[in-house]
Amino acid sequence: MSMKRIFKPSLIALFFFSVWCSNSSAQLIVKPGDPHLSYIGRIAKSLDSVAFFWPGSTLKMNFTGDAVDVTMRSTREAGYFYAIIDNDAASAFKFKVDSNRAEINVAHGLAAGSHSLEIYKLSNNTSKNILYGLRIGGKAKLLSPTALPIRKIEFYGNSITAGHGVDVPPGQKESGTAEFYNNYYTYAALTARHFGAQYSFIARGGIGVMVSWFPEIMPEIFDRLDPFDSKSKWDFNKYTPDVVVINLFQNDSWLVKLPEHEQFKARFGKKAPTDEFIVDAYQKFVNSIRNKYPKAFIICALGSMDATAPGSKWPGYIEKAVKNINDPKISSLIFPYKNTGGHPNKKEQRSMADQLISFIDQHVKW
Template sequence: MRTKYLLTLIIGGASLICRAQTVVIRSHDPHIKYMGRVVMQDEATELSWSASSASINFTGTGVKATLKDEHAGNFINVIVDGKVISVLQADSVKKEYTLASGLPAGKHTVELFKRTEWTMGKVWLYQFALDKGSLTLAAPPVNKRKIEFYGNSITCGYADIDTTGQDRGTAPYENGYLSYATLTAKHFDAEFNVIARSGIGILVSWFPQIMPEMYDRNDPTDSESKWDFSKYTPDLVVINLFQNDVWITKMPDNPQFKARFGDKAPTEEQIVKAYKEFVKSIRNKYPRTKIICALGSMDATKEGSAWPGYITKAVAQIGDKNILTYFFPYKNTPGHPSVKEQRVMADDLIAFIEQNIKW
């Protein structure tokens, strides 16, 4: 009996020492604030969508995270106290990574921000671990304002940090943290969801999937994984789609053109109807949310383009005073928007919101 008692004391003491060395915050812990659509699994939280993130508050001098990347293809901004201090590319095997060390003693916030889109793969967060002597604080507060963006490569930040002019769409050159969507949300201190994929359209995409078939997913790779829209009701929705439709509807030899339209391009009536139906599906999810139907800043809004007019007609037919239109000026440069051009888009959208949205 005495031996058993001593063994219990030893085990208990070892446990206390372990807890004194590190404070572990597992993926389901309410001290973690998640932003974006994430999938809560038994041992980890799955981050897929662009701009999805996880953040904690703590007192201490250092923090680590245990992560795994599906293909080791994503880039994650490590943000400490509001500043990006490093960029992390996790391995395809589960590992612990030091996010920050040697911080001044006191209160800190750390955020992991997935800056690459879901086609680059999923990232699993298993836990945070704080250095010895640290304390976990309440999760970062919920922002008063909420925005949801539906978009394509422009919204994802495709090639925005490719300064060579090659317009490369691979992970090292895509940074959703610098897209107009993130910049706009940060200006308004708003939480935001980004539902986007490079190449996607409303009528047709460069691949079989279109936005009306993806917009309601939690896990974007799983058609059976449905998002619970009651979990997040935005004050504002921004839809920036049609750029890819502009191109593919003029390409009768494209396989996706053939799959969607056969041998005849969609008429103006069909285009307007498709856009109207998508906007109405968003309105059905959020009956009182303000919606901005945007387009640009690539050649869908260049002079002479009919596509802003299609959006204007669709919105007019819906007849909802809380659905507005905004068309980004054509940037008139090759490729996707650069960081500078994303900033211009954000400034334009911010000005439009400040003038037209009361929240």
């Protein structure tokens, strides 16, 4: 018997063993700039990395495979995300991204066939979250991306819009830590999903129109890609919303009463702003938005925290500014005071969404 015949069975066995090993450990490395991936929100994209800044920033991907890992890290502070498989938000996996570059398993044990993945930023814009790549396990393949919705909506807001406190467990004292932010269940995100619209949330906890709890105010950062970099400008030609919702003044309403606060002194000196100054400041910001989006329907909202409590002047300031602007496609919407402690919880955010959805149905022709 020849040597060839002696070794042939062994070579065949080795071949099939190699194929089995290859299939059992198959994987696909995906770069963030791959054209099969789609993004929603203001993000900085290159072939090798993508930076998420604002709450609600989203990656979407269609694929086959049995597991997905993402490699990410955060700067400034930790960020929190949802990983949503096959649009099943009820089973979303919430994960943390900190300063250590790490690979995080966001899905495993997936059945054969096609799947979708959504990576959704839950937390404030005070974290910069960098995605370096994804790894898909099993019989991995990228599929064509789902077309993004034609409708577009954009929100400018504070902690209410960003999602401060939405994930605070019942009975636990609210805090402003990133862990308890959840933009996904804010009135803004709920409204966008109701209309099947793309979304952009330009929101930060503590921000105001005239004064904030920190140096920056919304008129100074609304046109930025990276909110902490004055040279990082957003290209407004990349995203033109049909509807813009502004929900600001909650923080201003507190800070104008605190003459000893450093930001009061920095913005106003020793004297609180007059009613005329407040109305004018709001008008100027709304006009800045109108200049960027000449055709958008703009909703000037307020609430549902104590800036809309009975006797508050702040709804009147907004209504006066809207009247002064005298634009048929600019209206005001005042959310009723929720009259409970802390920031709006999921139920209260849902109530705000219902009111906003109804308002849009009545006033906007998509």
